[in-house]
Amino acid sequence: MIRIYFDASVIIAAMLSPTGGSAKLIQFVKLGAVFGITSQTAIAEIEEHAFKIGKTTSKIRQFIQDSGIIVREKINKAEEEPYQGLVEKEDIHIVAGAKLTKCDYLVTLDKKHLLKDEVKKLAKPLRIVNPKEYLEKLV
Amino acid sequence: MKQILSSQPQEEYLRILGKGMVTIPKEWRDELGLEEGEIVKAQKIGNKMVIESGTERVPYRIFSNEEIEQWLKEDRLPPVLAKKIERKLKSLTSD
Numbered sequence: 001m002i003r004i005y006f007d008a009s010v011i012i013a014a015m016l017s018p019t020g021g022s023a024k025l026i027q028f029v030k031l032g033a034v035f036g037i038t039s040q041t042a043i044a045e046i047e048e049h050a051f052k053i054g055k056t057t058s059k060i061r062q063f064i065q066d067s068g069i070i071v072r073e074k075i076n077k078a079e080e081e082p083y084q085g086l087v088e089k090e091d092i093h094i095v096a097g098a099k100l101t102k103c104d105y106l107v108t109l110d111k112k113h114l115l116k117d118e119v120k121k122l123a124k125p126l127r128i129v130n131p132k133e134y135l136e137k138l139v
Numbered sequence: 140m141k142q143i144l145s146s147q148p149q150e151e152y153l154r155i156l157g158k159g160m161v162t163i164p165k166e167w168r169d170e171l172g173l174e175e176g177e178i179v180k181a182q183k184i185g186n187k188m189v190i191e192s193g194t195e196r197v198p199y200r201i202f203s204n205e206e207i208e209q210w211l212k213e214d215r216l217p218p219v220l221a222k223k224i225e226r227k228l229k230s231l232t233s234d
Contacts, residue, residue: 009210017211017214031232041198090198090199109210109213
């Protein structure tokens with residue numbers, strides 16, 4: 001089964017917009033059509049934005065639990081090490097997380113930092129796409 | 140919020156003012172995100188004194204409201220694709 005790594009942007013978008021691509025992708029995870037993975041670091045990132053997105057920490061945790069997304073433990077410094085200097089410091093945990101969990105795809109809405117040709121090239125064979133791009137392939 | 144910190148040691152000579160007060164250089168305060176009224180941890184180790192920022196830098200990005208709004212725009216599905224997705228989801232539910 002295809003393994004998809006979810007970054008914070010996609011999970012936040014799914015919580016805020018039930019009709020958007022991110023929420024639909026999570027429905028496919030719930031139905032067992034794809035395997036969704038994220039990390040505790042990404043969840044900490046989401047919880048950091050709780051006030052901004054108008055959700056409580058418990059609502060965020062409940063959403064993750066209901067989504068069927070598997071949560072990997074925090075990405076530690078040693079695991080981030082191979083990516084130092086290759087991707088921006090704040091994005092290392094995302095690329096490292098997707099690679100460590102052997103995902104085929106990393107889904108993100110972050111055009112500014114991750115959906116960039118140079119990051120995509122570096123992450124190969126991991127494919128970095130937005131939810132819409134992945135859904136187009138899926139259906 | 141600044142999250143990229145210089146790992147190189149930096150040195151400054153500071154003058155002790157009345158009641159033992161010192162001024163931490165502005166550049167350091169900005170880099171470490173130290174603000175007036177914030178609590179820092181001070182340690183005396185032998186003849187050295189170390190002042191630590193109370194809040195640890197986070198290893199991830201902090202996004203603005205504008206960035207989050209932009210994600211939601213990017214996340215919208217064209218009607219044709221949305222219909223295809225609904226059909227596929229329906230077929231999976233009925234399986």
